[in-house]
Amino acid sequence: xxxxxxxxxxxxxxxxxxxxxxxxxxxxxxxxxxxxxxxxxxxxxxxxxxxxxxxxxxxxxxxxxxxxxxxxxxxxxxxxxxxxxxxxxxxxxxxxxxxxxxxxxxxxxxxxxxxxxxxxxxxxxxxxxxxxxxxxxxxxxxxxxxxxxxxxxxxxxxxxxxxxxxxxxxxxxxxxxxxxxxxxxxxxxxxxxxxxxxxxxxxxxxxxxxxxxxxxxxxxxxxxxxxxxxxxxxxxxxxxxxxxxxxxxxxxxxxxxxxxxxxxxxxxxxxxxxxxxxxxxxxxxxxxxxxxxxxxxxxxxxxxxxxxxxxxxxxxxxxxxxxxxxxxxxxxxxxxxxxxxxxxxxxxxxxxxxxxxxxxxxxxxxxxxxxxxxxxxxxxxxxxxxxxxxxxxxxxxxxxxxxxxxxxxxxxxxxxxxxxxxxxxxxxxxxxxxxxxxxxxxxxxxxxxxxxxxxxxxxxxxxxxxxxxxxxxxxxxxxxxxxxxxxxxxxxxxxxxxxxxxxxxxxxxxxxxxxxxxxxxxxxxxxxxxxxxxxxxxxxxxxxxxxxxxxxxxxxxxxxxxxxxxxxxxxxxxxxxxxxxxxxxxxxxxxxxxxxxxxxxxxxxxxxxxxxxxxxxxxxxxxxxxxxxxxxxxxxxxxxxxxxxxxxxxxxxxxxxxxxxxxxxxxxxxxxxxxxxxxxxxxxxxxxxxxxxxxxxxxxxxxxxxxxxxxxxxxxxxxxxxxxxxxxxxxxxxxxxxxxxxxxxxxxxxxxxxxxxxxxxxxxxxxxxxxxxxxxxxxxxxxxxxxxxxxxxxxxxxxxxxxxxxxxxxxxxxxxxxxxxxxxxxxxxxxxxxxxxxxxxxxxxxxxxxxxxxxxxxxx
Ligand code: B3K
Ligand code: ZN
Numbered sequence: 136x137x138x139x140x141x142x143x144x145x146x147x148x149x150x151x152x153x154x155x156x157x158x159x160x161x162x163x164x165x166x167x168x169x170x171x172x173x174x175x176x177x178x179x180x181x182x183x184x185x186x187x188x189x190x191x192x193x194x195x196x197x198x199x200x201x202x203x204x205x206x207x208x209x210x211x212x213x214x215x216x217x218x219x220x221x222x223x224x225x226x227x228x229x230x231x232x233x234x235x236x237x238x239x240x241x242x243x244x245x246x247x248x249x250x251x252x253x254x255x256x257x258x259x260x261x262x263x264x265x266x267x268x269x270x271x272x273x274x275x276x277x278x279x280x281x282x283x284x285x286x287x288x289x290x291x292x293x294x295x296x297x298x299x300x301x302x303x304x305x306x307x308x309x310x311x312x313x314x315x316x317x318x319x320x321x322x323x324x325x326x327x328x329x330x331x332x333x334x335x336x337x338x339x340x341x342x343x344x345x346x347x348x349x350x351x352x353x354x355x356x357x358x359x360x361x362x363x364x365x366x367x368x369x370x371x372x373x374x375x376x377x378x379x380x381x382x383x384x385x386x387x388x389x390x391x392x393x394x395x396x397x398x399x400x401x402x403x404x405x406x407x408x409x410x411x412x413x414x415x416x417x418x419x420x421x422x423x424x425x426x427x428x429x430x431x432x433x434x435x436x437x438x439x440x441x442x443x444x445x446x447x448x449x450x451x452x453x454x455x456x457x458x459x460x461x462x463x464x465x466x467x468x469x470x471x472x473x474x475x476x477x478x479x480x481x482x483x484x485x486x487x488x489x490x491x492x493x494x495x496x497x498x499x500x501x502x503x504x505x506x507x508x509x510x511x512x513x514x515x516x517x518x519x520x521x522x523x524x525x526x527x528x529x530x531x532x533x534x535x536x537x538x539x540x541x542x543x544x545x546x547x548x549x550x551x552x553x554x555x556x557x558x559x560x561x562x563x564x565x566x567x568x569x570x571x572x573x574x575x576x577x578x579x580x581x582x583x584x585x586x587x588x589x590x591x592x593x594x595x596x597x598x599x600x601x602x603x604x605x606x607x608x609x610x611x612x613x614x615x616x617x618x619x620x621x622x623x624x625x626x627x628x629x630x631x632x633x634x635x636x637x638x639x640x641x642x643x644x645x646x647x648x649x650x651x652x653x654x655x656x657x658x659x660x661x662x663x664x665x666x667x668x669x670x671x672x673x674x675x676x677x678x679x680x681x682x683x684x685x686x687x688x689x690x691x692x693x694x695x696x697x698x699x700x701x702x703x704x705x706x707x708x709x710x711x712x713x714x715x716x717x718x719x720x721x722x723x724x725x726x727x728x729x730x731x732x733x734x735x736x737x738x739x740x741x742x743x744x745x746x747x748x749x750x751x752x753x754x755x756x757x758x759x760x761x762x763x764x765x766x767x768x769x770x771x772x773x774x775x776x777x778x779x780x781x782x783x784x785x786x787x788x789x790x791x792x793x794x795x796x797x798x799x800x801x802x803x804x805x806x807x808x809x810x811x812x813x814x815x816x817x818x819x820x821x822x823x824x825x826x827x828x829x830x831x832x833x834x835x836x837x838x839x840x841x842x843x844x845x846x847x848x849x850x851x852x853x854x855x856x857x858x859x860x861x862x863x864x865x866x867x868x869x870x871x872x873x874x875x876x877x878x879x880x881x882x883x884x885x886x887x888x889x890x891x892x893x894x895x896x897x898x899x900x901x902x903x904x905x906x907x908x909x910x911x912x913x914x915x916x917x918x919x920x921x922x923x924x925x926x927x928x929x930x931x932x933x934x935x936x937x938x939x940x941x942x943x944x945x946x947x948x949x950x951x952x953x954x955x956x957x958x959x960x961x962x963x964x965x966x967x968x969x970x971x972x973x974x975x976x977x978x979x980x981x982x983x984x985x986x987x988x989x990x991x992x993x994x995x
Contacts, residue, residue, distance in 0.1 A: 136983055138491040141437040147263055148181045149173045151270035152220070156260070160247055160278035160314055162232040165240060166194070169227075169260045171270075174220040184216035187257035187264040188227075190239075196225040196261075212261055227260050234258070235903055235943045243380035244339065246315025247280065248393055250386060253436055253495045256307035267434045267538035269304035280314035282337065286389045288371045301389055303369065304536060306432055311388030313337070313376045320346040324354055324368065327361040332368050336399065337376040345400035348411060348800065349375065349418050356419040359453050364527060366426040375399070375418070379868055380904050382946050383499070385417050387424035394421070397869050397906055403798035405870045407838040408805035415457065420450040426531065434538040436495045440487045440563070441541055443499075444507020448515075451508060458802040461692035462736045468667045468693070469743075471509065474501035476672070477752065479568045481956040482994045484593035488541055488563040493987040496946045502566070509670040510562045516605045516623060516668055517559065518552050525551045558627060559603045566593040569602055571626065573675040577658035582610065582635040583643060584661065586626045588671070594994065601629045607665035607691075610635060613657040615688030621665055660684055665691040672756075679705065683723050696741055699724065704745045704753060710769050711750075721780040728810075729784050735792065736806025742813045744770060747919040748957070755960040762962075767884055767920035778820040788814035789826055798836040805838070812842040816849075824850040831856050841873055848881040871899060872910035880914035887921030888928040895936065902940050905947045912936045916954035923961065927968035930955075934972035938979050945982030952976070952988045 152172035159166040175182065188211045196203050198214070199221050205212035234241035239258025240249050249255065257264040274285040277296045286309070287301025319335040320343055326332060334353055336346040353375060360366045375392045377399035385394040398417045401410055427449065428442035455463040478484060478501050485500070487507045492498050515523040530547040537543070541563055548556055567590040576583045586606070590599035604626040610619035619638045634643040660681050664673055685698035702723070706716050728738045745753070747770060751761035778785060792811035794804060819827045824847050831843035844860055847853030857878055864870035875894055882890040894900060895911050902908050915932060916922045922929035933954060941948040958969035973989045981989070 136493050138493050139436075139495075140491045141435070141488070142490070144435055144437075146178045147176055147265060147268050148179045148183055149216070149263065149268075150176045151263065151268055154270050154272045155275075156272065157275040158277065158312060160231075160276065160280065162242060163230050165229050165231055165247075167227050167229065167260045169223070169225055169262070171223045171262070172220065173216070173223060175218075182216065182218060183213070185211055185213040185263075186223075186261035187211040187254070188261040189257050190229070191258070191261065192228040193261070194226040194228060196223075198223055200224075211257065225261055229259065236946065237380055237382050237905070237944060238946065240312065241380070243378045246313065246317070246339070246378065247278070248313045248315075248376065248378050249311050249388075250382065250393065251310050251388070252308040252386060253499075254308070256310055259310070262307050264307050266306040266308060266432050266436065269306050269432065269536070269538060271304055272299075272301045272310060274299045274301075274312065276312060276314060278314050280316065282313070282315060282317040284311075284313045284337070284374050284376065284391055286311055286391050288390075301370075303389060303430065305389050305429060306538065309387070309389045309429055309432075311386070311391040311393055313374075313378075313391065313393065316340060317376065318343050320350055322350055322354060324357050324373075326357070326367040327365075328367045330367070330369075330371075332357075332370065333372045335372065335374050337374060338396070338400065339377075342377070342396075342400055345402045345405070346377075348401045348406075349394075349399045349414055352415040352418040353422060355415075355457070356422040356453065359419070359456065360423060360426070360449075363452070363456075364426070364449070364531075366531065368425065369430070373422075375421075379906070382905055382944070384413075385421045387421040387428055389425070389429050392421045394418075395906065397872070400869060401800070403800075403836045405837050405864075405867060406800075407841055407873075408800060408808060410837075411800035412454070412458070412802075412805070416450050416454050419453045420446055423449045423453075430536065431531070431534045432538050434540050436492070436498070437488055437490070438540050439495075439498060440503045440507035440510075441539060441544055443504050444487065444509075445511050445544075447504050447508035448511035451512075459734065459736070461696075462734065462740065462802070462806070464666055464693050465696050465737075465740050467505075469740075471501075471505050471670060473746065473748065475505045475670075476568050477748070478502055478953075478956065479506070479566060479593070480591075480752065480756075481959065482594060482992050483953060483956050483988070484566045486564050486566045486596075490564075494949070494984045497949055497984060497987055506670060513562070513603070513605055513669060514548060514556070514559065516607070517556060517603065517625065518548055522548070522551050556603075561600060561602045565590065565599055565602060566596055567591050567599060569604060569669075569671045571604060571606070571664075571669075571671045571673050573661070573663055573673060575658065575661055582659055582661075583632055584608075584624070584635070584640075585630065585632045586624070587630045588626055589629070594991070601627065603627050604669045604671055606663055607668040608640065609662040609665055609689070609691060609694075611660040611662060611684065611688060613660060613684070615660075615684050617690050618659060621691065623668065662689050662691055662694045664694070666693045667697075677701070679717060679719070683719060686723055686727065692737060696737065699727065699741050700745065704750070707745060707750055707770060707773055708753065708757075710773055711754075711765065716773065716776055718780070721777055724777070725781045725784055728781075728788070734803075734806055735810040736802065739806065739809035739813050742810070742817075744774065751919070751957070751960055760962050761960055763920045763923035764884060764925065774817070775820050778817040781817070782821055785814040785817040785821075789818055808838050812839065812846075815843070816846050819846045819850050824852045828852075828856065837870070837873075841877060845877050845881045848878060849883075851883065865899075868904070868906070872906050875900070875907065875910040876914040879911060880918050882918065882921065884918075884920035884924055887915060887918050888924065888926075888932050891915040891921075891932055902936065903943055905944065908936075908940060908944075908947065909951070912940075913951060913954075916951070922954065923965060925964070927965075930968050930972045934976055937976055937985070938981075941976075941979070941981045941985050945984040948982065949984035949988045952985055952992070955989075955992050958992070 155170040157168045205214040231240045231242045238255040275298045276283040283297040285299035290300045291298045317337040321335045324332050336350045370390045377396040379396050381395035423446050427445045526547040569590045572587045574585045605623050609621045612618045632643045633640045682698045682702045689695040747766045750766050754761040792807045827843045827846040834840040879891045
């Protein structure tokens with residue numbers, strides 16, 4: 136298919152005044168009638184009339200009451216329209232039960248539900264399915280299902296029918312409908328504007344006791360958005376529904392959020408601390424879309440980051456407020472590097488605002504979401520928090536009800552800052568992770584810092600220009616005292632020099648002064664990019680000794696963690712080259728981890744070593760070829776060495792951090808469990824897993840039982856526990872998913888593919904359910920050493936299943952094909968095996984979704 140291009144945007148010919156829909160639900164033959172009032176768009180001269188529609192059986196159509204016979208093709212219909220406003224009516228038939236793509240109207244365990252973003256509404260009826268066409272919707276549902284929901288407020292209902300009206304104009308991608316046997320847990324919220332809203336979390340009968348946390352998170356999100364952004368909810372009811380079959384996390388349909396049940400249902404016995412955290416974050420994210428996404432939507436799909444980057448930034452602010460900013464930032468950066476930096480470094484690299492796509496669903500990426508959020512964060516850093524608040528208020532006031540662009544959003548910042556940000560825009564258009572080199576020079580009393588930036592070429596963008604890089608910078612004395620507090624140095628050009636004088640950094644024109652004789656004082660220590668103020672890769676020569684001082688003393692908790700991370704990475708790289716580990720590292724780590732003045736969650740993060748994937752990328756960046764098997768083995772050796780060096784500490788932590796009393800998912804308690812479970816992993820390297828087996832046997836919560844199971848499987852001794860877990864959770868889909876992913880994801884490199892083949896042959900494995908598919912097949916591709924096994928069996932396993940999944944669910948298949956994105960890092964044999972699998976997939980004539988990803992991956 137031909138790509139859609141940003142440069143070719145054209146305003147719609149026709150706008151929609153209002154929409155009336157009637158659904159007569161039937162599992163295999165649902166009838167949808169639509170009555171749509173169209174009016175000419177004054178901004179368009181073209182009066183051609185075309186509606187999007189896919190896989191629809193058209194039963195009848197009329198214009199102003201007169202039957203018409205539209206020309207129908209694979210993507211929609213066209214018909215001669217009047218010159219002025221008219222009413223379009225039609226009736227179509229669709230088959231929700233046959234809809235395994237899970238786009239449009241489909242069935243999940245006997246319940247009807249919808250997913251319309253990005254282009255699912257066209258599978259429900261003929262419509263101008265584009266985000267810049269907004270209209271109020273009135274919906275009537277007829278069915279024998281006890282609960283029938285749509286967007287907006289309920290207006291009337293009776294036996295076998297219900298009517299809903301959504302007064303807020305919205306694009307079709309925010310339409311939703313749910314019907315089924317559902318139970319609600321409810322509360323009310325009085326908004327800051329004095330309106331009452333009923334909040335309902337709807338689940339299948341039997342799941343009601345797992346809804347409390349999501350409902351509470353929803354209420355807290357509403358309060359937060361009122362307090363922090365001055366945005367209140369705007370309907371009488373807010374419905375949130377959990378479904379088991381869902382392509383992604385959740386969907387922000389106006390007044391009717393639909394969630395993957397994995398991100399709603401939680402009880403201590405079934406949900407981990409991480410699940411609770413994700414539920415809170417995703418509930419907040421979808422709710423925040425009510426303003427950033429729904430009240431103000433996107434003009435076209437190229438502007439996706441306008442709603443996603445901004446909403447991710449907002450949900451991160453919320454989670455930071457709730458759970459602590461330092462730990463949240465470290466978690467976010469770990470994710471950013473693991474997913475977005477990896478994407479940016481490979482064949483799928485694209486700008487935060489892409490300029491063309493074949494299948495828009497392929498652009499719901501880490502770059503659009505996570506880098507998009509980083510860009511908002513940098514704007515806030517550069518403009519300052521007050522100007523940020525004023526710019527956002529201006530944006531909400533000016534664009535409420537609009538389908539907006541990045542330019543509209545950025546103009547609000549320009550206006551409140553007096554055009555101070557001109558030049559920042561490149562962050563939206565340029566792909567690739569910038570690299571910043573930093574060279575310091577110490578004269579004995581003046582410190583100069585020269586920063587240089589460059590961004591490597593990415594597909595379609597061989598030449599790069601400079602971006603604005605705000606680096607929050609502090610300075611420590613050689614004995615670890617802060618001598619200059621955090622100041623943001625902004626690198627706007629390819630190179631700039633700053634001088635520190637009297638504790639203040641100033642741009643220094645001209646080259647740095649000639650080196651002076653070194654003073655008796657050793658040079659101060661720089662703490663650069665504090666809080667990860669810019670999403671860049673820093674390239675800088677720092678001695679281990681300096682890093683250990685930062686690890687022990689930096690006042691910025693992020694950089695304290697980062698110093699430890701960098702030391703760990705260098706130690707691992709040294710070990711890979713056969714070098715010995717520095718005992719000072721184990722000691723420093725031990726001191727940090729045993730420091731009771733630090734939050735346990737922070738200490739747990741400090742104990743985490745860079746992942747195998749991370750090490751592979753670092754080697755590749757250094758111009759070397761990673762060997763996944765060796766990386767796995769060496770990393771395990773280093774962990775063993777650490778466990779032996781600090782054995783008493785880990786024993787003590789496992790004993791001291793036992794939580795007493797009932798389980799609570801709060802951040803403090805979760806942090807204690809995280810540290811204890813890291814220590815337990817270390818201990819298992821010394822006691823053969825005895826302590827972990829004990830934890831598994833006695834745990835009263837899923838966090839501990841699942842971690843203990845993972846540890847035992849990594850030690851190769853979890854056979855019995857795995858059986859126990861399976862039997863106990865056999866009937867609980869979300870929990871059984873955890874079993875699939877834990878058993879496959881932690882299996883030894885030589886065994887994992889065989890394990891994965893065995894588990895995917897079980898009757899419990901159903902590729903039609905995305906959660907199950909991701910839990911099993913996705914766990915293998917995330918098990919780095921197993922996926923990249925020299926036999927090529929990991930690659931073959933993934934490709935085999937993608938070929939099965941694609942005809943069922945192309946969106947999820949395409950998403951999972953991206954596991955091959957790192958192929959260029961590896962040796963010729965592995966490259967050949969990976970590209971062979973991609974070509975094998977392409978030879979099956981896959982969906983547009985998978986074709987686009989596989990083709991871009993191959994780069995030919
Ligand atoms: N907006 C949805 C994602 C839709 C994905 C479509 N392929 C969820 C979210 O970002 O909040
Ligand atoms: Zn979103």
